[in-house]
Amino acid sequence: xxxxxxxxxxxxxxxxxxxxxxIADISSDQRAFKNVPWGKAMMWIFLLSDTFIFSCFLLxxxxxxxxxxxxxxNPSEVFALNIGGQSVPLILIAIMxxxxxxxxxxxxxxxxxxxxxxxxxxxxxxxxxxxFGASFVGMQAFEWSKLIHEGVRPWGNPWGAxxxxxxxxxxxxxxxxxxxxxxxxxxxxxxxxxxGDYDIQRKGFFTSRKGNYEIVEITGLYWHFxxxxxxxxxxxxxxx
Amino acid sequence: MAHxxxxxxxxxxxxxxxxxxxxxSTFSYLVDYFHLQGQLRWSLILLFMVLKAGLIVAVFMxxxxxxxxxxxxxxxxxxxxxxFVALMTLESDYTLITRELFFKAGL
Numbered sequence: 001x002x003x004x005x006x007x008x009x010x011x012x013x014x015x016x017x018x019x020x021x022x023i024a025d026i027s028s029d030q031r032a033f034k035n036v037p038w039g040k041a042m043m044w045i046f047l048l049s050d051t052f053i054f055s056c057f058l059l060x061x062x063x064x065x066x067x068x069x070x071x072x073x074n075p076s077e078v079f080a081l082n083i084g085g086q087s088v089p090l091i092l093i094a095i096m097x098x099x100x101x102x103x104x105x106x107x108x109x110x111x112x113x114x115x116x117x118x119x120x121x122x123x124x125x126x127x128x129x130x131x132f133g134a135s136f137v138g139m140q141a142f143e144w145s146k147l148i149h150e151g152v153r154p155w156g157n158p159w160g161a162x163x164x165x166x167x168x169x170x171x172x173x174x175x176x177x178x179x180x181x182x183x184x185x186x187x188x189x190x191x192x193x194x195x196g197d198y199d200i201q202r203k204g205f206f207t208s209r210k211g212n213y214e215i216v217e218i219t220g221l222y223w224h225f226x227x228x229x230x231x232x233x234x235x236x237x238x239x240x
Numbered sequence: 241m242a243h244x245x246x247x248x249x250x251x252x253x254x255x256x257x258x259x260x261x262x263x264x265s266t267f268s269y270l271v272d273y274f275h276l277q278g279q280l281r282w283s284l285i286l287l288f289m290v291l292k293a294g295l296i297v298a299v300f301m302x303x304x305x306x307x308x309x310x311x312x313x314x315x316x317x318x319x320x321x322x323x324f325v326a327l328m329t330l331e332s333d334y335t336l337i338t339r340e341l342f343f344k345a346g347l
Contacts, residue, residue, distance in 0.1 A: 018308060025309035033310045044314050055321045063328045067335035069343065076272055094269045101265060105258035108300045115248050217247060217302070224300045228293055234265075235289035239272050 043218045047225045050178075054229050057171050058236055064163040065240075073159035075238050079143070093238050096139050097230065100179075103132030104227040107186075107220045114216030119193055122216060126190035129223060133183040140176045144169075171233060178226050189219045247302050257299040264288050264295075 015034060016024050026032050033041045065072055076089040083091065110125035147168070151158045154166040192198070193216065201210045268288040271281055298304040303311060 015307075021307060022309045022312055025307060033313070034307055036306065036310055041310070044310065048314055048317060051318050052321070055318070055324070059321075059324055059328050062325070063332045063335075066329070066332035067339070069336065069339050076275075090269065090272055094265070097265050097269075098262065101258065101261045104261070104296065104300055105254060108254040108257070109251060112248065112251060112254065221301055224296055227300075228296050231289055231292045231296065235268065235285050239268060239285050 037214045039214060039218050040221065043221045047221065050225065050229075054171075054174070054232070057174060058232060061167040061171060061237065064167060065161070068161045068163055070161040072161050073157060073164050075240065078147070078159065079238060090238060092139060092143055093234065096136055097234055099132050099136050099139075100227050100230050103129045103136070104224050106132065107223045111217045111220045114193065114213040117199065117213065119196055119199065122213075123190045123194035126186050126193065126216070126219070130183045130186040130190065133179050133186065133223075133226075137176055137179050137183070140172060140179075144172075168237070171237060175226070175229055175233060178229070182223050182226050185219055185222060189215055247305065249305075253299060257295050261292055261295055264292050268292075 015021060025034050028034075077087075079093055080087045080089045081091050082088075106125045107129045110122050110129060113121040113125060152165045152168070154169050156162040157165050192211070193213075195202075197204075198212050198215070203210055265288075268285060271284050271288075276284065297315075303315070
């Protein structure tokens with residue numbers, strides 16, 4: 001019964017909407033976020049805190065870039081690749097962007113099939129998402145080693161303001177770490193979905209609690225957030 | 241399991257969003273490819289960025305279908321970051337002016 005009280009998020013359809021609904025929800029007893037499982041609300045709050053971390057990184061990058069007298073290296077040229085003797089600007093970054101967007105698409109469909117209790121499709125789509133993510137990290141490793149080879153360091157680079165290196169390694173490194181953790185998270189949950197943990201009500205190894213398909217949506221929230229952060233990094237760091 | 245169908249939307253919604261994100265990313269890449277400069281570059285890059293972020297949050301993260309209490313709790317605090325942006329803009333301008341006044345070669 002206690003279990004049911006904790007996971008049953010169904011609310012009577014008569015709850016007020018709009019601003020009146022906000023006040024009613026926030027001031028209601030015990031649960032402010034109606035229709036949302038607690039795990040999902042917690043993931044959103046974690047993502048909010050992560051938003052502030054990435055905001056601080058991007059803001060410090062903005063500050064050092066605007067306050068330096070030395071010209072900033074042109075990202076369009078720094079991140080260009082030679083393809084067939086021709087320099088194509090930002091091509092690797094563009095491919096990485098498309099890969100991450102595609103991984104978000106497969107993740108969104110995995111969530112949908114998860115709620116439809118289609119174990120096979122959910123697990124496959126999550127593994128495809130993880131494969132996209134892993135290839136993204138691989139390309140980032142390629143990009144890093146290329147730049148390090150060309151002499152970019154956190155304290156200097158051959159083309160201009162030394163702050164370029166520290167901003168680049170901090171921001172893309174932190175994002176790449178998020179992607180890597182997301183890949184591990186995806187594989188772990190995909191394994192549980194594949195095994196049918198959420199259909200046979202198997203208890204979790206660490207938590208000893210029964211899970212359900214909401215975890216697929218929670219994993220998805222994390223993954224879409226990683227894509228969301230990349231949208232801002234792409235626009236503010238690479239296209240600026 | 242009354243809530244199991246809470247976030248079940250037709251698959252076409254996701255495919256359309258996916259396609260739109262591809263198109264918007266291509267546009268923002270083309271801004272750089274055609275070397276657009278100045279205010280046009282800036283307004284286009286920021287416009288595509290905001291549209292992409294909005295699509296991801298609203299559709300992929302299902303924010304469009306949540307109750308207003310959660311939407312406000314999650315989306316209002318990041319808006320305050322804009323105040324921080326304004327503060328740091330002033331700060332970096334000040335640092336730049338100081339450097340131009342006192343350093344011959346930049347640091």
